[in-house]
Amino acid sequence: MADVRRPPDRTRKRSESDDRGQLxxxxxxxxxxxxxxxxxxxxxxxxxxxxxxxDSGVEATPAIEYNSAARHAGxxxxxxxxxxxxxxxxxxxxxxxxxMGRWDDLASHHRAVVxxxxxxxxxxxxxxxxxxxDDASRNLTTDSxxxxxxxxxxxxxxxxxxxxxxxxxxxxxxxxxxxxEVYHVTVTSGAGARTVFVYDTPSxxxxxxxxxxxxxxxxxxxxxxxxxxxxxxxxxxxxxxxPALGPVxxxxxxxxxxxxxAGAAVGTYTMVVDEPPxxxxxxxxxxxxxxxxxWTYAVYSAELDVTYRTETLDYEARVGxxxx
Amino acid sequence: xxxxDRGVSxxxxxxxxxxxxxxxxxxxxxxxxxxxxxxxxxxVREELTVVAEQLAAGIDDxxxxxxxxxxxxxxxxxxxxxARVAGExxxxxxxxxxxxxxxxxxxxxTLRSSGSEVSVTLTISTLVGLDEGSVSxxxxxxxxxxxxxxxxxxxxxxxxxxxxxxxxxxxx
Numbered sequence: 001m002a003d004v005r006r007p008p009d010r011t012r013k014r015s016e017s018d019d020r021g022q023l024x025x026x027x028x029x030x031x032x033x034x035x036x037x038x039x040x041x042x043x044x045x046x047x048x049x050x051x052x053x054x055d056s057g058v059e060a061t062p063a064i065e066y067n068s069a070a071r072h073a074g075x076x077x078x079x080x081x082x083x084x085x086x087x088x089x090x091x092x093x094x095x096x097x098x099x100m101g102r103w104d105d106l107a108s109h110h111r112a113v114v115x116x117x118x119x120x121x122x123x124x125x126x127x128x129x130x131x132x133x134d135d136a137s138r139n140l141t142t143d144s145x146x147x148x149x150x151x152x153x154x155x156x157x158x159x160x161x162x163x164x165x166x167x168x169x170x171x172x173x174x175x176x177x178x179x180x181e182v183y184h185v186t187v188t189s190g191a192g193a194r195t196v197f198v199y200d201t202p203s204x205x206x207x208x209x210x211x212x213x214x215x216x217x218x219x220x221x222x223x224x225x226x227x228x229x230x231x232x233x234x235x236x237x238x239x240x241x242x243p244a245l246g247p248v249x250x251x252x253x254x255x256x257x258x259x260x261x262a263g264a265a266v267g268t269y270t271m272v273v274d275e276p277p278x279x280x281x282x283x284x285x286x287x288x289x290x291x292x293x294x295w296t297y298a299v300y301s302a303e304l305d306v307t308y309r310t311e312t313l314d315y316e317a318r319v320g321x322x323x324x
Numbered sequence: 325x326x327x328x329d330r331g332v333s334x335x336x337x338x339x340x341x342x343x344x345x346x347x348x349x350x351x352x353x354x355x356x357x358x359x360x361x362x363x364x365x366x367x368v369r370e371e372l373t374v375v376a377e378q379l380a381a382g383i384d385d386x387x388x389x390x391x392x393x394x395x396x397x398x399x400x401x402x403x404x405x406x407a408r409v410a411g412e413x414x415x416x417x418x419x420x421x422x423x424x425x426x427x428x429x430x431x432x433x434t435l436r437s438s439g440s441e442v443s444v445t446l447t448i449s450t451l452v453g454l455d456e457g458s459v460s461x462x463x464x465x466x467x468x469x470x471x472x473x474x475x476x477x478x479x480x481x482x483x484x485x486x487x488x489x490x491x492x493x494x495x496x
Contacts, residue, residue, distance in 0.1 A: 023342065027349030034356040041363050044410045048371040051378070051406070060385035060401070064392045071393075303395065312404065315389055317397035 062116060063308040063315045066107070070120045070306045073103045074321030078299045082130065082272075086288070086296040089127045089276055096299055097122045117309040123318055128300025129277045131285055132270035133293035136164070136227070140183065140262035140269065142284030143291055147263040149284045153256035157274035157300065158187065158249050159322060161232035163198070167223050169266035170200040177208065183265035190253030196245070198230065198265060207237050209244040218242035227267060233324040269293075274300040364410055365440055371409040372435040372444040379403055379416065379433060379464060380448045386466040386473050387450040399468035407462040412439040417458040418475060421447070429453055435461075 077099040085095040104120045111118040131151060133140065142149045152158075163185075174180035177197045184197040192212040199206060205220040205228055220228040221240025228238035235245045257271070273280070277295055286294040301322040308315040382403035389399045407413065414437045421430040428449040436443040453472035465476050 023345055023349065027345070027353070030349075030353050031356060034353065034360055037360050038356075038363065041360065041367050041410065044371065045367045048367065048374050048409075051371070052374040060388045063389055067392050067394065306394070312402040313385075313389075314400035315397070316399075317392065317394035319394045 059310060059313065062111070062114075062310075063313060066111065066118050066308050067306050067315075067317060067319060069107065070103075070304055071319050071321055073107075073120075074100065074302055074304050074319070075323045077103065078302060078321065078323050082298045086130070086298060089297050092127070092297055092299050093125050096125060096302065100304070111308075115310070117307075119305075119307040121305045121307075122302060123305045124303040126274055126300045126302065127276045128272050128274045128298050129280060129282075130270060130272045130296045130298035131282075131293060132296075133268050135292040136166070136268050137266065138292055139169070139264075139266045140259055140293075142262075143286050143293065144284070145263075146284065148260050149258070149262065151257045151259055151271075151285070152273050152280055152282065153254075154280065155251075155255050155257075155273040155275045156253065157251060157322075158255060158257060159233065159272050159274075159300070160324060161249050161269075161271040163230040163265075163267060163269040164227050165198060165205075165230065165265050165267035166227050167200055167205045167220075168226055169264070170198055170205060171261075171264045172200050173202065174199050181261040181264055183259070183261050183263075186258045186260065187248055187251065187255060188258070189251035189255035191247070191251055194248045196230065196232075196248060205238070207242065207245075209242070209248065211244065211247055216242075216244035218244060272298050272300055365442055368410045368412065368437050368440055368442045369444060371406070372414060372437060372442060373446070375405050375409065375414075375461065376416075376433050376435050376444055376446040378405060380446055382464070382466050383448060383450065383454065383473065383475075386468060387452050390452040390468045390473065397468070399466075399473075401466040403464045403466065405461050405464055409437060409461070412437045414438060414461045415458055416461065416464070416475065418454055418456050420454070420456055423449075 077096055081092050081095040081099060085091045100120060100122050107120065108118050129152075139147075141147050171180055171182045174182050177184070177199070180199075182197045182199045184195050186193055186195040188194075193210075194212070195210040197208040197210070199208075201219075203219070204223060206217055207220075207230060208215055208217045218237045219240065220238030221236070222228070222238050230237050230245075232245050232249050235241060235243050237245075257273075277297065280295075282295055284293075286292070288294050288296045301320060304319045304321060306315075306317045306319050382401050386399050386401040389401070390397065414435055417434045417436070419432045419434065421432060423430050428451050430447055430449045431454045433446045433448060434443060435446075450473065452468065455472050455474040457475060459475045459477045462477065463479070465478055467474050467476060
């Protein structure tokens with residue numbers, strides 16, 4: 001059989017078979033580099049998969065919730081201090097800032113647990129006046145009994161307008177709302193004149209809202225103990241929805257509120273306007289505790305500075321708080 | 325076979341083996357190199373897509389916060405994006421698309437890697453406007469100043485801070 005290998009040649013330094021190995025070695029090394037590159041890419045791909053499933057780290061939700069919670073706290077605080085501390089505007093403001101300060105302390109502790117910094121400060125308070133009548137057996141005339149009167153004028157905002165009226169005292173089944181002396185309240189401002197007539201029909205009390213000539217009638221949902229509630233901010237009459245009431249307290253510019261034929265309605269009412277008592281004439285309304293109707297100091301609205309900070313978020317907002 | 329041919333046979337054998345080996349190895353190298361390049365492009369594209377989605381999430385958060393009911397606000401949202409994808413730096417460009425008046429504004433986020441020139445485009449829509457511009461990858465801050473959102477780069481510390489925290493002096 002023929003030899004397949006060249007006999008060893010001692011005169012040469014290296015045999016060709018060694019050179020063959022060199023080529024393979026270089027090739028193997030180059031391939032190894034390629035595989036390492038591939039492994040690195042695989043690593044990047046795995047990292048990408050990890051990144052894709054990772055939380056992005058930004059959390060708008062707690063900040064928005066905190067903002068909303070601060071607003072609710074502000075609304076509750078205004079309602080609370082108006083009920084308890086209405087002897088003077090200063091008392092109200094002090095009580096409101098103290099209440100919000102306490103809420104802020106509790107809330108920031110609560111947020112600190114998850115590592116977020118939150119802060120709420122009172123940036124401003126709009127002092128207002130509440131005008132109300134508590135005597136449910138009295139008609140809605142002035143303190144001296146005049147049926148056609150201006151409750152308040154020269155204000156730019158009114159909120160929380162609610163009437164609790166006795167159904168039996170209202171004008172029965174009128175044919176002409178004005179001629180038949182139906183009790184009505186008119187809110188006049190730059191946005192137009194909106195009038196709410198309240199009367200009784202055989203099928204139950206009704207209101208008619210006249211918004212710049214457009215008339216809408218709403219029947220009271222239910223009459224409890226002979227009374228029903230006309231709730232303007234809630235847009236309801238006796239619990240039944242009445243969307244036509246929506247624009248009544250949406251004023252623009254200087255507004256005035258007038259009662260007409262107020263002898264034709266008996267019950268209680270309350271409203272808050274955005275001017276302090278000193279800026280209003282308030283003729284026809286007594287000071288608190290000296291008869292009905294009367295006025296008290298009230299906080300109309302407030303502004304809060306809300307700050308929320310996390311590792312990846314810095315949020316500051318000025319929030320207006322106006323209870324309904 | 326004469327004894328003289330033996331050496332020829334060995335040489336031929338050697339050359340053929342060498343040639344086959346060279347062809348095989350270079351074929352493997354070329355093939356594997358191309359494969360690696362393809363994989364690299366795919367990986368970069370995938371990662372840029374993920375990065376674009378993360379940035380979109382940050383912009384959405386800023387958009388939500390900018391719409392949350394308030395009289396005035398300022399918002400900084402930091403998004404911690406990787407500075408490099410598969411070893412390449414990349415750039416993020418925002419372009420606005422024309423939108424009908426009653427629709428939310430639409431924007432295109434285009435991410436382009438510097439080396440392999442891979443480009444990924446993501447269309448997002450926001451209710452608050454988003455300024456056109458471009459930033460490089462890494463720590464990106466979505467700012468609301470005035471009426472519109474804008475992207476910016478910056479150091480991780482300091483780029484978020486709006487101002488010194490107000491001292492709660494009004495607390496009674």
